[in-house]
Amino acid sequence: MPVPKLKAAPSLSPNLQALPLVREMLARPDQLRVEVYILDKVTVIDCGVQAPGGWEAGRLFAAICLGGLARVELHWMNFGGWQWPAVEVMTDHPVRACLASQYAGWAIKKEKFLAMGSGPGRAAARVEDLFQELDYEDCSGPAIVCLESNRLPSPEVAEYIVQKCKRSPADVYILVAPTASPAGSVQVAARAVETGLHKLKELGYDLGLIRSGWGICPVPPVAAGDLAAIGRTNDAVLYGSIVHYNVEDEDDNIASLVTRVPSRASRDYGQPFGELFRRYGDFYSIDPFLFSPAEVWVSNLKSGRTFHAGSVRPDILASSFGLAE
Template identity: 45%
Template sequence: MNSRISINALTQPLVTQLLKDAEKLHLIVEKPHCTIIDAGINAIGGIQAGLRIAEICLGGLGHVNLSNSGQGTWSWQIQVNTSNPVLACLGSQYAGWSLSHEKFYALGSGAGRILAQKEPLFNELGLTDNATNTTLVLEVDKIPPQEIIDKIVQDCHLPSAEALTLILTPTRSLAGCVQIVARVLEVAMHKVHTLHFPLERVIDGMGSAPLPPPAKDFVTAMGRTNDAILFGGQVQLFVTGDDSDAKQLAEQLPSSASRDYGRPFAEIFKDYKYDFFQIDPLLFSPAKVTITALESGRSFHAGQIDLQGLAKSFGE
């Protein structure tokens, strides 16, 4: 799916506005070399900042908001929708760029990934961009070392570090919780890709998941944000093609189709001795899905919300 849309161009106005509103959003902006926006390390950050950052992660191609579902104790939820789910979710929001130096490690999300072209996905989808400035969102609790900044500048072919903005969102922070839970649709799209369903047939999409309380440590926070999607996430995708394909996708997509489903994510992670890659990759998906076949107008449903699982994970 070749696209002439520049997610870097679409993202830049959102980043500019985030910088203008930094003080009222409880963000700290530093410019040692590149521009660094602290959304929860030394800054307070917050829910509104998280909503803005989530839309930046989506490459300016999606909307993210907060609503009340009225369902269960944890009824405040993050809602996401985009009419470009492949480009917005996989081309931008997906945390697919691995960045490490000595004891620093992070996965990069956002428009910078398409400039670096470090993932086979971009060649597969035929996605490119030639922007001269960019933004990456990192889920970290420390400022990246200069070596990481230099690597990003070089790999993205930027003229200088001044053309780079890094947004830092620790998992334990409110902003971090929001921007991670806002990946509910992206998680579904990634599993669609893993299941080898043709991505060009996914025309539109929307999703929601409950907003968990932040946690005092990384593992608990990671567990809660994952469980928000695995136990409480809902996604609807609109696809072209035969009803039989839509029905099969619906049956395969929910998190309950995984062998590892059923316990809080933090417990699963611990049992695998904190080796993320030992976890069944098919676990990472929303709890409940609806696949709507556009030609016939029929919808196929699978999975269910697990309120008890949410309560256990969120500390009730």
């Protein structure tokens, strides 16, 4: 499976590039409605567990999660006939920003604490096989870890993260947001470009041919609990997100690939994620190829041609989001 090797360029270090965004959070916690804690010199930023957080905190959370190598903006967008808030992500460093930073590939388990870890600190910890494939480690500066969790880390969890990241405690920053929170809704919806890249990787595509990625996804309303929120945030990506990639490849390769990328290529396509979870009883029984953007555009920089597949499903979004008629 072709995976590009990433150079350890300090100017492209996700941890260094994201640090100014972390400092922005630390400089205006009241405006962002976040709370800051120090656990044995480790800085923890609560973006929605006990603090209320908000959409702007979610936007910054997403930008930090992308290692400061992507532009993240909030907009209104028309999704098949109805207007809805959306988060837009653009990056000219798709593999480094999305897979080496944003991808939630680190299962952080310590005592009774369990959370999926994402963000640039993953490239410091390198506990995932992905970093052996990329032959990449970020040795620059701090380590910034983003957690999707409804619990704040204990001192023991913070110490575990410090040890894995091989940093001093004062150089480790941990951001936390539950799925069922305004910040959580934004940061999960900001994963459309990353979701498409991961699908392309699973299909065996050479990610080194991808030059840039641009995506937009509806920001789901906050659900009553984390399980319902997981359903809504997944539906936002699977049935509402649109991504565009610039690649340098042969037209025949793109034409044969593009129809396999959107979520509708999956056997489980067409039902809200919550219903699929109740049917199967766990995430791992759901077709892994379902986890894809709803609509995909691919422009070939070599030929000037553009290829397209998939479409948004406003009917499923309306049902999942609980829109009143």
